[in-house]
């Protein structure tokens with residue numbers, strides 16, 4: 049993917065990756081060998097017909113390419129940007145064995161952007177069934193479920209507790225990776241199919257549970273929004289943020305433009321971000337754009353970072369300093385943050401995931417401190433507890449996630465769930481994939497009750 | 501968009517707004533709050549539900565910061581962009597026996613809905629309200645009706661008891677005339693007033709007011725330490741056992757943005773002069 053220069057992109061929140069020009073896209077598409085048993089499709093969680101759409105690009109028939117993608121993925125402009133392709137389709141592409149894999153993500157994005165500029169073809173919808181489906185949450189899971197149920201002709205009402213739709217796409221992932229006008233555009237496509245969207249509605253509070261359960265079917269896609277904290281000393285000093293809070297202040301509330309926008313954020317001069325996933329990379333890169341020197345503290349080695357490879361590269365280019373094999377033990381200062389104390393970690397034998405287990409070093413020189421004035425904890429999120437705990441009889445797993453079968457069915461017959469609330473914090477495409485299955489099960493159930 | 505149905509100034513610099521928000525009034529109860537955002541540029545601020553009537557919810561605030569001053573400048577018939585709620589866990593309303601509800605400053609506004617619910621649950625309710633001076637007292641008539649008895653205090657003696665609600669509370673505790681008490685007001689007032697029930701078996705609730713962003717449990721901005729454990733005021737609270745609260749931490753965290761709040765207010769006033777709107 050082509051990227052803007054680091055010095056330039058640190059000045060703003062505009063998109064970093066610039067996308068492929070038409071000619072480059074066609075040339076890239078021509079690299080695909082059209083394997084008879086395409087491995088890339090196995091690597092894709094929603095099994096897009098990848099050789100099919102790439103072939104259409106090679107033929108310069110972008111309309112057909114868009115049609116093919118949309119059979120399996122309603123939000124290609126989003127997935128083309130944020131999917132961890134190196135671990136999915138591109139990771140299994142046969143060309144990657146010897147050379148570079150086909151840049152499938154970049155091609156998907158190209159097609160979606162082309163379609164947005166050249167007019168979107170509305171999908172076909174079945175005649176109205178008169179059945180009512182409630183969708184809770186407007187993240188990738190909720191939006192996908194809504195669109196599938198709408199296409200089956202059901203009446204869909206989406207409830208969202210925040211003042212804007214999109215879930216993590218809106219409040220979590222920064223605009224330089226996921227431009228907000230694109231999120232809005234994709235959501236509007238779904239609303240255009242006739243969904244009713246109620247913002248500021250917290251299901252379980254604004255919408256009582258009995259009212260929710262009165263719908264013919266319910267899809268819960270409330271996400272994994274509950275931030276975990278490390279439980280170390282000094283954690284509640286002013287200047288310690290969860291990544292969710294820091295990112296929400298900037299992405300949803302536009303604190304980067306304070307005081308033009310009312311929400312403030314502390315502009316630290318030196319910021320420590322704890323964690324190694326996408327959320328940590330996003331926090332670090334936002335903090336860089338707010339003008340801080342940024343340390344990213346991660347327990348394991350650089351090669352173990354779970355974030356998308358492209359974003360790790362971006363963070364390095366943007367001057368984020370990686371402090372690997374280190375674990376924070378204490379935040380210093382009070383009431384404001386003055387520093388963070390860390391212990392160096394030894395890498396021991398690997399666990400089942402193939403990553404080495406970090407263990408604290410002991411003895412002289414095993415601890416060190418960094419002078420920082422802001423700490424951002426990006427160590428993971430748990431399932432949103434609010435609604436799931438209020439529905440009597442809804443089975444939940446140990447960590448509070450909603451238990452579902454392969455088709456998204458919960459322990460209550462007409463209630464389905466998908467996305468992070470069911471799987472725990474995962475990815476956009478997994479959220480969409482699971483929502484799609486759940487929606488298919490909902491549509492099946494509603495069709496069956498009709499024929500009875 | 502949510503319409504302002506009624507707007508009144510009810511004390512010095514203190515306003516009541518009735519806002520049409522059926523999704524809030526449907527289940528909104530004592531102890532819960534809403535989060536509002538005035539416009540596209542606005543911040544999200546939490547405000548306690550002071551009363552509900554039909555589809556309208558009442559909020560009460562003092563116009564001190566940028567957002568509350570901008571809110572105060574709105575007229576009846578105008579609208580605010582967002583109101584989300586009801587949020588938080590409702591007050592523990594049950595038959596306690598004898599209850600007191602204590603309000604300090606704007607905190608008084610939280611009492612009417614609570615007093616009514618406590619009464620309806622069969623409790624005998626004493627209201628105690630305090631403010632710096634007479635001009636800052638509010639909702640007296642309404643509270644006189646909602647409570648069995650109402651005691652008024654002012655710091656300067658301009659009305660009622662010359663002193664603090666804590667004085668009255670101490671007497672009630674000494675007389676063993678109390679089973680549960682709610683103390684709602686500025687953090688320092690809640691902290692000091694709650695000393696009166698330390699080492700007694702009077703259940704003592706306070707309603708904490710830390711800084712919030714989403715108000716739905718997703719950011720952790722409102723985390724408070726209760727009995728040594730971190731809790732999110734927006735979902736676990738905002739009401740907690742007064743004697744378990746780490747007050748100093750709460751007050752420190754409340755001061756996080758003092759500088760920016762001033763800057764925001766200055767920016768607002770400059771902007772106001774330039775465009776001549778929003779007066």
Ligand SMILES: Cc1cc2nc3c(=O)[nH]c(=O)nc-3n(C[C@H](O)[C@H](O)[C@H](O)COP(=O)(O)OP(=O)(O)OC[C@H]3O[C@@H](n4cnc5c(N)ncnc54)[C@H](O)[C@@H]3O)c2cc1C
Pocket residue numbers: 130131132184185186187188189190207208209210213214215216217220221249250251252269270271272273295326327330356432434435466467468469473474475476477479
């Ligand atoms: C900072 C960050 C960066 C990420 N980067 C990537 C990436 O690069 N690639 C990738 O694939 N994945 C990434 N992820 C993960 C991905 O965003 C999530 O897996 C995905 O968004 C999950 O979708 P969802 O629909 O299940 O939940 P969410 O997107 O969390 O949406 C849930 C929605 O439900 C709403 N809600 C919750 N409770 C209620 C209620 N009671 N009533 C009404 N509404 C409610 C919430 O407000 C929210 O809008 C990232 C996550 C974060 C936080």
Ligand code: SF4
Pocket residue numbers: 079080081082083086087088089098099102140141142143149150152
């Ligand atoms: S694996 Fe690679 S070469 Fe084969 S079809 Fe998929 S993208 Fe084309």
